[in-house]
Amino acid sequence: MNQxxxxxxxxxxALSQQTERPPVWMMRQAGRFMPEYWEIKNKYSFLEMCKTPxxxxxxxxxxxxxxGIDAAIxxxxxxxxxxAMGGDLSFKEGVGPRFSNPVRNRSDAExxxxxxxxxxxxxxxxxxxxxxxxNGSIPLIGFAGAPFTILSYLIEGGSSKDFKKTKYLxxxxxxxxxxxxxxxxxxxxxxxxxxxxxxVNALQLFDSWAQALSWDxxxxxxxxYNKEIISKLNRKGVPIISFxxxxxxxxxxxxxxxxxxxSVDWNANLRSLKDSLPAGIAVQGNLDxxxxxxxxxxxxxxxxxxxxxxRGVDGYIxxxxxxxxxxxxxxxxxYAVDLIKEFRY
Numbered sequence: 001m002n003q004x005x006x007x008x009x010x011x012x013x014a015l016s017q018q019t020e021r022p023p024v025w026m027m028r029q030a031g032r033f034m035p036e037y038w039e040i041k042n043k044y045s046f047l048e049m050c051k052t053p054x055x056x057x058x059x060x061x062x063x064x065x066x067x068g069i070d071a072a073i074x075x076x077x078x079x080x081x082x083x084a085m086g087g088d089l090s091f092k093e094g095v096g097p098r099f100s101n102p103v104r105n106r107s108d109a110e111x112x113x114x115x116x117x118x119x120x121x122x123x124x125x126x127x128x129x130x131x132x133x134x135n136g137s138i139p140l141i142g143f144a145g146a147p148f149t150i151l152s153y154l155i156e157g158g159s160s161k162d163f164k165k166t167k168y169l170x171x172x173x174x175x176x177x178x179x180x181x182x183x184x185x186x187x188x189x190x191x192x193x194x195x196x197x198x199x200v201n202a203l204q205l206f207d208s209w210a211q212a213l214s215w216d217x218x219x220x221x222x223x224x225y226n227k228e229i230i231s232k233l234n235r236k237g238v239p240i241i242s243f244x245x246x247x248x249x250x251x252x253x254x255x256x257x258x259x260x261x262x263s264v265d266w267n268a269n270l271r272s273l274k275d276s277l278p279a280g281i282a283v284q285g286n287l288d289x290x291x292x293x294x295x296x297x298x299x300x301x302x303x304x305x306x307x308x309x310x311r312g313v314d315g316y317i318x319x320x321x322x323x324x325x326x327x328x329x330x331x332x333x334x335y336a337v338d339l340i341k342e343f344r345y
Contacts, residue, residue, distance in 0.1 A: 002136035005201050010071040010139050014239035014261050016282045016315035023070035024340040028323030029063040030075050036062050046091040050076050056126035067337050071139045078145030081187050082154050084116035102157035109180045117190050124198035131199045142200035144192050146207035147184040148222035163212045185225045189232045204241040211246030218250050227257040266321025271309040282315030289320040292328045
């Protein structure tokens with residue numbers, strides 16, 4: 001790893017080392033709240049943006065250049081892995097991602113491929129292009145979707161509010177669910193190790209729909225696979241962040257996966273949660289993203305309250321409890337980043 005990156009605020013915080021202030025990056029920091037993003041998006045489809053390394057690099061660099069954040073995150077999507085496995089993926093404005101061939105039975109599941117890294121080389125090329133542009137200035141975070149979240153997209157055929165088809169599978173045919181999850185886990189391990197080989201400096205595992213699960217179902221159908229993935233990564237010096245929407249509930253299980261960082265949703269008291277973690281596990285979060293609909297003095301007050309609560313803690317990365325919304329004001333997000341960068345312990 002580049003010496004500058006190794007000593008960066010982000011990597012030090014992720015490894016629970018002391019920092020003079022919390023590093024800041026935000027989930028969905030390169031996205032639809034930026035006019036510059038739309039200048040690119042209006043020329044290409046979303047999948048074209050993901051699959052063209054130069055364009056993925058252009059979008060990744062937007063928050064680096066315009067916000068001045070402390071870590072970049074690869075511009076891609078968690079659904080590139082199930083697409084490589086055989087999902088017929090499309091993105092429709094106002095609808096979101098859709099798989100036209102959802103997995104409905106055993107034969108559909110058996111058709112899912114697992115030796116698919118050749119199909120994902122465009123991601124490795126994007127990482128190399130981004131790193132050449134970053135030139136060691138800040139770390140680059142790679143990522144993948146966690147198996148349960150990917151499973152839900154494949155079963156539902158897209159996003160879901162009730163996860164009815166997924167729950168039906170888990171409860172009525174758990175053997176088939178585990179068969180699919182094991183395939184996704186294998187692909188995810190290969191994919192994240194490919195990203196490490198391509199040069200990412202950190203990783204994040206996104207379990208975006210974990211909050212749909214009960215404690216026991218999370219343990220059986222999500223946690224066990226996340227734990228397996230983290231254990232199989234060639235991640236020496238490359239910290240991994242475990243994110244779940246529902247981490248405020250599931251963090252005692254997430255700890256067992258041995259991530260370097262747990263990314264916390266906005267429902268928890270971050271300091272209380274951090275104090276209950278074993279030494280050596282950092283936290284990331286957990287400002288309520290909807291605060292950005294408020295006025296700047298409110299944003300300032302909430303960030304200062306969060307920072308005061310975390311004073312004296314080693315291993316804290318500022319982020320939102322979830323991603324930036326498309327209609328957030330760029331000006332307010334920039335204001336927040338500037339405010340955070342002025343802060344000193």
